[in-house]
Amino acid sequence: MRLRVTLTAVLVLGVALVAGALVLVALLGSVLTDQVCQEARDRAVQLSSSAERVPSTSSELVQWTDRSGALPGGGSPLATPGTGCVKVEPAGYSEDFVFSAAPLASGGQVIVGQPLVDVLDSTRFVSQVLVIGVPLMMLLVGGVTWIVTGRVLAPVTAIRTEVDGITASELHRRVPAVRKDEIGRLARTMNGMLDRLQRSHDAQQRFVSDASHELRSPIAAIRQHAEVAQAHPDRTNVTELAATILAEDLRMQYLVDDLLLLARSDEDHRPPPNTPVDLDDLVLATAQRLRSATNLTIDTTAVSAGQVRGDGTALSRMIHNLADNAARSARTRIAFTLTEDATTVILTVSDDGPGIPLADRSRVFDRFVRLNSSRSRESGGAGLGLAIVAAIVERHHGTVAIGTSAAGGALLEVRMPRLTAEAGGELGEEGHQDVGHEDHQHAAQDEGADRHR
Structure with a gap:
């Protein structure tokens, strides 16, 4: 039970932590991406209102299009974000960018791309922390559960050890019942059962003793009359001896019948x-x-x-x-x-x-x-x-x-x-x-x- 409880706690916690970690990484990436999108949008609006055409840099990609959507020197733009943001890995780059566009007075567009390298670094760092932290948390919870469960179940072990040593000759022994929780109630219930078993055993012992005592009386009477008849045949006759033995035998038969009836009543719990x-x-x-x-x-x-x-x-x-x-x-x-x-x-x-x-x-x-x-x-x-x-x-x-x-x-x-x-x-x-x-x-x-x- 101790092992099952510990494994169950660790398994449940592990599933919850892994699911939470995945959700956390996904939400973090989404929030940071939205922030980069907003930065690209703000930058595009800023450039669209400026007369100066700023070129691309290492931390920012900028392109200007004409009315037809083509670049002034010919060719196609790196992305066509429309009114929103798009995530694209441009040709010649090894990382993703978020692109946003703003319209120009001349009818063209200015397209601004912001790199996602910071977003990827942040999510990667959080993922590494979770990869290390989740197993450590599971190990910690498993250890605590193992220790606590062991202390909780210690009285059960004591009860089992005590009960294992109780035999028919030691029904006076009782299990420890000092706690007031479910285990304490179990111990008190078991002690009540032992009380009933002891009373039943004592009653059975008295029953056997009393039955033996009652049966000795007619047996002794039969033996006494038989020995007298054998030693002194002139003091009795067959009729008297037979009458005495028959009376004692009937008395013993009735006693045995009564004992059998009571024994059957103890064993037979069926309704009448x-x-x-x-x-x-x-x-x-x-x-x-x-x-x-x-x-x-x-x-x-x-x-x-x-x-x-x-x-x-x-x-x-x-x-x-x-x-x-x-x-x-x-x-x-x-x-x-x-x-x-x-x-x-x-x-x-x-x-x-x-x-x-x-x-x-x-x-x-x-x-x-x-x-x-x-x-x-x-x-x-x-x-x-x-x-x-x-x-x-x-x-x-x-x-x-x-x-x-x-x-x-x-x-x-x-x-x-x-x-x-x-x-x-x-x-x-x-x-x-x-x-x-x-x-x-x-x-x-x-x-x-x-x-x-």
């Missing part, structure tokens, strides 16, 4: 499918599952129609996780509400449990977060349920928030864009849900009702 989904059907199906699996009172009287656009399977998983989260905290009752306005569908799930403290509401959507009241591993929760909810809602361009229910428990509110009539009309046959597939998905999810947050 353009499919109409009736949230009221999904809410009522989830409520019916809770009625069959728990002794809680499930209130769906405030569930009305609500249609959005997106992935029906993912939205069913989102409602499933919200319901399971409420079921683990509720004492006697869970309430679902579903309403919509002109642009938004609003889903709430509330319970009459202890609620979520205000200080914890901003972190319950993080991965592997379990509040103190629900940290028991017997419930199977790995702290991923609400993280999955947040990922699904964000992919569907919605928001999820936590509040307090009328009974004092937790209230989780999901807002998503409503499917308008215009958007729904453009879907065609490709927009219909695969009902059989979704029912199968619900059945598979029902088996893991107790595994989420």
